[in-house]
Amino acid sequence: MIRPLRDDDVPELARLWRELRPDAVHSERGLRHLVASFPPRAEVRFWTAEDDGVVAWTMAHRRWWRATNSGYFWIGILPRARGRGLGRRLFELAGDHLAALGLERIHSDVVGDAAGERFLAARGFSQTRRIVISAVDPRGVDGRELAGRRSAAATAGYRLATYAQVDLERLHRLDIEAGDDSPGDDEPYELSFEEWRHELLEQPDFTLDGSFVVLHGDKPVSCAALSVDVEGRRGRNEGTGTARAHRGRGLATLAKLAQLRWAAERGVERVITDNDERNAPMLAINRRLGYEPFVERRVFVKPL
Secondary structure: OEEEOOHHHHHHHHHHHHHHOOOOOOOHHHHHHHHHOOOHHHOOEEEEEEOOOEEEEEEEEEOOOEOOOEEEEEEEEOHHHOOOOHHHHHHHHHHHHHHOOOOOEEEEEEEOOHHHHHHHHOOOOEEEEEEEEEEEOHHHOOHHHHHHHHHHHHHOOEEEEEHHHOOHHHHHHHHHHHHHHOOOOOOOEOOOHHHHHHHHHOOOOEOOOOOEEEEEOOEEEEEEEEEEEOOOOEEEEEEEEEOHHHOOOOHHHHHHHHHHHHHHHOOOOEEEEEEEOOOHHHHHHHHHHOOEEEEEEEEEEEEO
8 A cells, every 4th residue: 555654654664764775874763854854845745655564665855955946756665565566656656746846857866776777767767877885894993093184184273173063054154065066966055054954963863073073263174974873883974075275185084084983982883975986086085994885876867
């Protein structure tokens, strides 16, 4: 039976999400926030398929965080429920909703699922991006490098702080600048401070103390954000970036090292990050820190 998502579906949804999205790290509370955090302008809709428990779900919404007239949907179906036409029916629901919004194009993505890629290709979608998903055990990161880099940064006029210690509105501006410059989508970010704070900082899995900022004076110039599923001992890098005027000085590496040492000291065993295949500088930083690729997320787009 396919029906709209109910609040009491979230515990089962969290298990499905962990199985089908190895690039995501959410506790049950974190996933509940994800579902509830869409602003009204996203015009989001959710559906689930039930067969002795939730076996599939889909979401469809505007890509509200970008200055573009486009939409997004995702369909996830447990392996035991495939081959029954659920994907086709959920796609029809999501497609009808998005078509009614008057969009110019629709985006979707697939994580390590060849059948999902064939499903989208058969419906007129073309692959546009390849995102490398990598992971590292933070307990293997050498704390001596962190101390050395921190000292060198201080000599150059920089200091390390946590998200809990900085002006969050300035941090929002840095995050938007870094995001606009990252390889991938061409459309600029269109995310207000309140939306950014609610979506990211108020996420129950997000840690202000484990997310680090490099300051030049009182101005944030580099950052690395972290969310943690404490029970699962897993973390996820929620974004790393440096202001244009301060790039090429190892500041992103400093912020990421601090993030990883913080995670290691609290028993986190795996931290995930993702990068567009064209983001050579960040991929190089991650490789040097010990991150190893383990799956890809491929983005597909269809014009309407």
